[in-house]
Amino acid sequence: xxxxxxxxxxxxxxxxxxxxxxxxxxxxxxxxxxxxxxxxxxxxxxxxxxxxxxxxxxxxxxxxxxxxxxxxxxxxxxxxxxxxxxxxxxxxxxxxxxxxxxxxxxxxxxxxxxxxxxxxxxxxxxxxxxxxxxxxxxxxxxxxxxxxxxxxxxxxxxxxxxxxxxxxxxxxxxxxxxxxxxxxxxxxxxxxxxxxxxxxxxxxxxxxxxxxxxxxxxxxxxxxxxxxxxxxxxxxxxxxxxxxxxxxxxxxxxxxxxxxxxxxxxxxxxxxxxxxxxxxxxxxxxxxxxxxxxxxxxxxxxxxxxxxxxxxxxxxxxxxxxxxxxxxxxxxxxxxxxxxxxxxxxxxxxxxxxxxxxxxxxxxxxxxxxxxxxxxxxxxxxxxxxxxxxxxxxxxxxxxxxxxxxxxxxxxxxxxxxxxxxxxxxxxxxxxxxxxxxxxxxxxxxxxxxxxxxxxxxxxxxxxxxxxxxxxxxxxxxxxxxxxxxxxxxxxxxxxxxxxxxxxxxxxxxxxxxxxxxxxxxxxxxxxxxxxxxxxxxxxxxxxxxxxxxxxxxxxxxxxxxxxxxxxxxxxxxxxxxxxxxxxxxxxxxxxxxxxxxxxxxxxxxxxxxxxxxxxxxxxxxxxxxxxxxxxxxxxxxxxxxxxxxxxxxxxxxxxxxxxxxxxxxxxxxxxxxxxxxxxxxxxxxxxxxxxxxxxxxxxxxxxxxxxxxxxxxxxxxxxxxxxxxxxxxxxxxxxxxxxxxxxxxxxxxxxxx
Numbered sequence: 001x002x003x004x005x006x007x008x009x010x011x012x013x014x015x016x017x018x019x020x021x022x023x024x025x026x027x028x029x030x031x032x033x034x035x036x037x038x039x040x041x042x043x044x045x046x047x048x049x050x051x052x053x054x055x056x057x058x059x060x061x062x063x064x065x066x067x068x069x070x071x072x073x074x075x076x077x078x079x080x081x082x083x084x085x086x087x088x089x090x091x092x093x094x095x096x097x098x099x100x101x102x103x104x105x106x107x108x109x110x111x112x113x114x115x116x117x118x119x120x121x122x123x124x125x126x127x128x129x130x131x132x133x134x135x136x137x138x139x140x141x142x143x144x145x146x147x148x149x150x151x152x153x154x155x156x157x158x159x160x161x162x163x164x165x166x167x168x169x170x171x172x173x174x175x176x177x178x179x180x181x182x183x184x185x186x187x188x189x190x191x192x193x194x195x196x197x198x199x200x201x202x203x204x205x206x207x208x209x210x211x212x213x214x215x216x217x218x219x220x221x222x223x224x225x226x227x228x229x230x231x232x233x234x235x236x237x238x239x240x241x242x243x244x245x246x247x248x249x250x251x252x253x254x255x256x257x258x259x260x261x262x263x264x265x266x267x268x269x270x271x272x273x274x275x276x277x278x279x280x281x282x283x284x285x286x287x288x289x290x291x292x293x294x295x296x297x298x299x300x301x302x303x304x305x306x307x308x309x310x311x312x313x314x315x316x317x318x319x320x321x322x323x324x325x326x327x328x329x330x331x332x333x334x335x336x337x338x339x340x341x342x343x344x345x346x347x348x349x350x351x352x353x354x355x356x357x358x359x360x361x362x363x364x365x366x367x368x369x370x371x372x373x374x375x376x377x378x379x380x381x382x383x384x385x386x387x388x389x390x391x392x393x394x395x396x397x398x399x400x401x402x403x404x405x406x407x408x409x410x411x412x413x414x415x416x417x418x419x420x421x422x423x424x425x426x427x428x429x430x431x432x433x434x435x436x437x438x439x440x441x442x443x444x445x446x447x448x449x450x451x452x453x454x455x456x457x458x459x460x461x462x463x464x465x466x467x468x469x470x471x472x473x474x475x476x477x478x479x480x481x482x483x484x485x486x487x488x489x490x491x492x493x494x495x496x497x498x499x500x501x502x503x504x505x506x507x508x509x510x511x512x513x514x515x516x517x518x519x520x521x522x523x524x525x526x527x528x529x530x531x532x533x534x535x536x537x538x539x540x541x542x543x544x545x546x547x548x549x550x551x552x553x554x555x556x557x558x559x560x561x562x563x564x565x566x567x568x569x570x571x572x573x574x575x576x577x578x579x580x581x582x583x584x585x586x587x588x589x590x591x592x593x594x595x596x597x598x599x600x601x602x603x604x605x606x607x608x609x610x611x612x613x614x615x616x617x618x619x620x621x622x623x624x625x626x627x628x629x630x631x632x633x634x635x636x637x638x639x640x641x642x643x644x645x646x647x648x649x650x651x652x653x654x655x656x657x658x659x660x661x662x663x664x665x666x667x668x669x670x671x672x673x674x675x676x677x678x679x680x681x682x683x684x685x686x687x688x689x690x691x692x693x694x695x696x697x698x699x700x701x702x703x704x705x706x707x708x709x710x711x712x713x714x715x716x717x718x719x720x721x722x723x724x725x726x727x728x729x730x731x732x733x734x735x736x737x738x739x740x741x742x743x744x745x746x747x748x749x750x751x752x753x754x
Contacts, residue, residue, distance in 0.1 A: 072119025140166030453489025
């Protein structure tokens with residue numbers, strides 16, 4: 001590289017790399033980061049690539065019995081194979097009528113983004129049919145889809161003769177989300193039911209029971225909510241105690257003067273029939289509580305994440321006590337952040353069994369209700385463990401129903417486990433949008449692996465481990481781009497059985513393997529330091545870990561990630577095999593020594609040794625030395641900078657040499673004279689003489705002997721990289737010989753040639 005090139009390279013580097021942030025404010029760093037192209041190259045991901053001219057894909061149902069996944073989009077219902085989403089997809093085109101689209105456009109709605117049939121609900125009706133609903137160009141509609149009894153039937157068609165209204169089941173506006181559950185052929189849905197999007201309710205339709213809803217236009221019940229998720233969670237072995245839980249966010253009624261948004265968890269009894277005189281055909285067991293996800297500060301002030309974005313219910317061996325994972329974002333415009341909080345059903349039930357929130361008047365504060373509690377306790381299911389004699393909510397006294405209407409809110413809030421988030425993201429250019437969790441059995445225990453979708457179209461794989469001081473340590477194992485064109489991740493579902501993750505956004509659907517062990521590296525230390533519960537060193541490569549009675553040479557240490565103990569015999573020659581490269585620099589210019597460890601989580605140090613007999617010393621940050629993520633920049637090189645530079649990476653107390661560079665510094669004047677010799681008059685070569693000596697070799701005879709070899713190598717490399725002119729390029733076609741192709745012409749003032 002010429003002197004000018006070195007100076008330009010140095011100026012670009014010094015302007016492009018900011019100062020390294022402190023360790024306390026570093027964002028979570030993935031050990032492996034893969035672009036969409038790199039992810040496809042691993043062969044572990046597939047993108048749904050059928051050109052349907054549609055948008056807004058959402059995974060609405062996963063059916064592992066049929067090996068199918070059902071996706072809704074604009075004007076389409078898709079049935080995709082869980083093993084390969086591109087293998088024989090079953091597609092239904094279900095668009096709104098042209099007349100309905102025209103009416104939608106005339107009402108002032110967008111013809112492309114709003115006036116279509118956006119499929120928002122797919123629920124299993126029975127073993128052979130699905131119940132599907134779409135926005136219908138601001139006219140919600142529902143019908144049944146025949147999917148066949150077996151997956152091998154490849155049956156998938158709409159039954160238009162069973163088309164019915166979708167009011168109370170699906171929103172008018174495709175931008176408004178819905179949360180639904182189909183239980184015993186009864187549909188429960190949190191949805192907006194009017195054209196203007198002002199009347200939100202939790203509905204029960206279909207089935208044999210009475211159609212029910214929340215109290216209309218009562219801000220104490222629902223106040224401009226956004227529904228996220230619905231989940232049936234039994235309270236006891238008694239079926240009459242079963243409750244359906246809704247997760248949503250809404251404007252806070254506790255702080256009417258501020259536009260605060262709170263995350264909520266609400267619940268209703270499945271056998272609720274409403275009141276007899278009051279709350280007729282309305283829920284008489286609806287209760288709600290605040291979900292808190294906050295970071296406690298040293299001064300006692302908490303930083304809250306109130307915008308609930310997604311919920312994942314992790315089932316356990318006890319169906320009554322699943323674990324709730326929820327994604328939150330901050331609601332303010334000044335502070336941007338995301339968090340994942342985890343809740344237990346024991347804490348949730350304790351809040352719903354606690355005091356009710358009560359307010360005497362508009363100028364009073366919210367207080368716990370201290371009056372006489374009516375019997376049965378409001379929110380109790382009829383015919384359950386505590387009310388075996390009452391068969392219906394219509395048997396409840398009026399005082400219970402009236403109390404429920406004015407006291408739907410619990411006074412206490414639900415706090416996460418450890419009263420702090422499991423994962424926090426602040427100061428990042430993205431926000432978390434979705435979460436899915438998988439339980440993995442590793443050699444040293446069972447771990448929960450979190451898959452977090454972002455609004456940048458990436459998925460992060462994260463585990464959280466306990467530390468010795470009762471704190472938690474987050475490890476981001478990888479971050480992958482799952483779409484060619486980045487788009488926010490809308491929905492995500494996981495199949496532990498098939499070890500696959502399915503991700504949907506506005507631009508498409510991608511399914512990818514839960515693990516890419518080979519991406520961590522080809523050494524035992526790299527595999528062990530990754531601390532991925534899915535992966536272990538099998539003696540030859542980093543591969544999928546499977547529980548087996550034969551351990552052989554498998555190496556895995558998720559809890560500590562100690563390769564010194566786990567990889568004995570595999571890392572003895574690691575430093576010896578490090579390749580030493582040679583690099584040249586010119587005094588007064590700059591040199592960049594490249595060093596990129598496989599793991600960005602490693603701590604990098606540079607060591608310098610001038611001569612083999614000298615001791616190595618660490619290079620500290622100075623005016624002339626700039627450390628970047630890509631390596632070390634040496635500015636204003638001096639002759640004393642020549643020597644051996646070693647880049648070492650330390651992770652989990654394991655140190656290894658990443659690269660060694662032998663730097664030779666050449667004198668500036670000597671190199672300049674060699675590259676740009678003064679013009680000299682030389683005699684023509686004699687007949688039979690050999691080729692002329694290159695000018696830099698003639699000059700080298702005048703230089704000191706120790707520097708001759710270095711300049712010779714430097715200049716040889718320089719001329720080797722100088723592009724030859726077209727006439728001198730080897731193998732280039734020779735230009736044609738000039739020929740006289742002029743046409744004869746008549747000259748006015750000269751006679752023609754004879």
